[in-house]
Amino acid sequence: MSKRLRDPIHGLIVFDIENQEVDRLAWRLIDTPEFQRLRRIRQLGVSEFTFPGAVHTRFAHSIGVFHVARTLVGVIRREMTRNGEMPDERKCDVALIAALLHDLGHGPFSHTFEGVQEARGVKKRHEQWTAEIIRNETGGIRPLLEAFSPGFTEKIALLLEKEDPEDIYHAVVSSSFDADRLDYLRRDKLMTGTGAGGIDFDWLIENIRVAPIVLDVPDAEDEASPRKVPTFCLDRKAQPAAEQFLLARYTLHEQVYFHKTTRCVEKMIGRLFRGIAGAAVAGEEAARRTGLPPRHPLLRFFGEGGETVENYLALDDMLVLGALEVMTQAEDLDISGMARRLRGRSLYKTLDTAEFGADKGxxxxxxxxxxxxxxxxxxxxxxxxxxxxxxxIYSEIGGDEERMHKRLHILDGNSPKEISTLSLLIKTLETKKPFIRFYFSETADRDKARGTKGRT
Known part of the structure; x- marks a missing residue:
C-alpha cells in the first residue's frame, strides 16, 4: 500500500505506508489539525497582491520539503558509505520528520505577523512556536511522535530549535543546501511566474559532499580548538551551479520577496494588526473598536494573556482576510480604513529613493x-x-546569513572553502543592497515628495 500526492515541482510524491515506518508516521502527521492549518497560510504571505499566481501554501511547501529531505538523507547515506561509515537511521528519521513539521509555527502572513509581534516586544519567532506546537500535550502531533518512539517529540523540537548544528543530520533542515530552500526556490519561481531564478537541482544533488567546516573561531584567550561540524559542501566542478543557486536566491529576493508592492501591502497589514492588538486590550469596547465579534480569534490572541498555543493555532491568513468586511465597520478609523483599502486593493502609493539615482548619498x-x-x-x-x-548574496528572510553553516562551501582539494573566496562573482554581491521606500496614503503627497505631479 502507498499514498500518493501530485506536486507541481516534484511530480509524484509517494508515501510507502506499508513498508516504511517513517512514511506512515509522516502521512498521519499530515492529517493532524495542526498540519492541515498550513493549507490556510500562504507560502509567500501577501505576494498574491503583486503576483496573482502566488497562492501556494505552506502545506504544499512542507510536503515538498519532506520529499527533498528524503533525497538529502539519501545523500548522507551515500557519502557516509563512501567514507566507510554507517549512518544513524534514527537520526535520519528525526531529520525527515523535522523537515516535514518545520513550518507549523508560522502565523498569519508569516514574517509580517512575526515583525508586528517583535515591534510589540514579543520576540518569539516561528521556530519557537513550532517547537511549542510539537510539544503540546493536548495537540495532535505529540501523541503520534511518542507512539513512533518514546522521546521522539523532544528530539524533533530540539533539532528545530538549535541555532548551531551538531552533526550532519542537522544539515537536512539547516544548512546552505537544506531541504527548505531547495524546495521554496523552485516553488516560488514557478508560482510567481518570474523568469529568473532557475537552479540545476540534479547536478547540485549529485555533487554534494560532506566535510567539516569551522563554525566559529575561539577568542584569543580561549585555548580551545575551533568548533567544527560536518555539513553539506559542493565538489569544485559544481561551482558554476553553486553560483547560479545563490544568484537564484538573490534574484527572488530582489524581484519577489522585496518587491515594492509586496512590501507596501506587508506594511499595511502590519498596521492593521497593530491596530487590532491595541484595541484588543480594551475589554468590552474591543469588539466595537475593531468591528470583530467579541470572541474572535484575533481578539482572543491579542487580549490579556491570550498568546497561548490554542489561540495561536486559531489564526491563519484566511481568518484575517475573511474578517476584512466586518472590520470596515470598526469604530477605530485606522482599522476600518485599512480594512477597506486591503479588501479593495486600494494600496498606498510607493516612492522608492532609487528613483533619484544610484548615488547612495x-x-x-x-x-x-x-x-x-x-x-x-x-x-x-x-x-x-x-x-x-x-x-x-546570502540574504535570507529571518536574518541568519551570518551563520557559517548557512554559507555555501566548495571543496578546494579536500578543504572546504566559503564560495566568495573562490568566486569573484559571489564576492561582488556580498555587499548588501538596501531598499529605502516611502508609502503614501494620498497620491498627492507622494507626488509632492517626488517633486512631480500626475505621475503614477
Whole structure:
C-alpha cells in the first residue's frame, strides 16, 4: 500500500505506508489539525497582491520539503558509505520528520505577523512556536511522535530549535543546501511566474559532499580548538551551479520577496494588526473598536494573556482576510480604513529613493528631506517609511546569513572553502543592497515628495 500526492515541482510524491515506518508516521502527521492549518497560510504571505499566481501554501511547501529531505538523507547515506561509515537511521528519521513539521509555527502572513509581534516586544519567532506546537500535550502531533518512539517529540523540537548544528543530520533542515530552500526556490519561481531564478537541482544533488567546516573561531584567550561540524559542501566542478543557486536566491529576493508592492501591502497589514492588538486590550469596547465579534480569534490572541498555543493555532491568513468586511465597520478609523483599502486593493502609493539615482548619498539626502517634510504624517501612519529591506548574496528572510553553516562551501582539494573566496562573482554581491521606500496614503503627497505631479 502507498499514498500518493501530485506536486507541481516534484511530480509524484509517494508515501510507502506499508513498508516504511517513517512514511506512515509522516502521512498521519499530515492529517493532524495542526498540519492541515498550513493549507490556510500562504507560502509567500501577501505576494498574491503583486503576483496573482502566488497562492501556494505552506502545506504544499512542507510536503515538498519532506520529499527533498528524503533525497538529502539519501545523500548522507551515500557519502557516509563512501567514507566507510554507517549512518544513524534514527537520526535520519528525526531529520525527515523535522523537515516535514518545520513550518507549523508560522502565523498569519508569516514574517509580517512575526515583525508586528517583535515591534510589540514579543520576540518569539516561528521556530519557537513550532517547537511549542510539537510539544503540546493536548495537540495532535505529540501523541503520534511518542507512539513512533518514546522521546521522539523532544528530539524533533530540539533539532528545530538549535541555532548551531551538531552533526550532519542537522544539515537536512539547516544548512546552505537544506531541504527548505531547495524546495521554496523552485516553488516560488514557478508560482510567481518570474523568469529568473532557475537552479540545476540534479547536478547540485549529485555533487554534494560532506566535510567539516569551522563554525566559529575561539577568542584569543580561549585555548580551545575551533568548533567544527560536518555539513553539506559542493565538489569544485559544481561551482558554476553553486553560483547560479545563490544568484537564484538573490534574484527572488530582489524581484519577489522585496518587491515594492509586496512590501507596501506587508506594511499595511502590519498596521492593521497593530491596530487590532491595541484595541484588543480594551475589554468590552474591543469588539466595537475593531468591528470583530467579541470572541474572535484575533481578539482572543491579542487580549490579556491570550498568546497561548490554542489561540495561536486559531489564526491563519484566511481568518484575517475573511474578517476584512466586518472590520470596515470598526469604530477605530485606522482599522476600518485599512480594512477597506486591503479588501479593495486600494494600496498606498510607493516612492522608492532609487528613483533619484544610484548615488547612495543623494538617496540618503532625499530620505532625510522627505522624513522632515512628512514628519507628522509618518507619526500618524498615513506615510510609512520602509528602510529595513536589504539584499546580499546570502540574504535570507529571518536574518541568519551570518551563520557559517548557512554559507555555501566548495571543496578546494579536500578543504572546504566559503564560495566568495573562490568566486569573484559571489564576492561582488556580498555587499548588501538596501531598499529605502516611502508609502503614501494620498497620491498627492507622494507626488509632492517626488517633486512631480500626475505621475503614477
Amino acid at each position: 543623494a538617496q540618503a539626502m532625499r530620505k532625510r528631506r522627505i522624513e522632515l517634510q512628512f514628519k507628522d504624517q509618518i507619526s500618524q501612519g498615513t506615510v510609512i517609511l520602509d528602510d529595513k529591506a536589504a539584499i546580499g
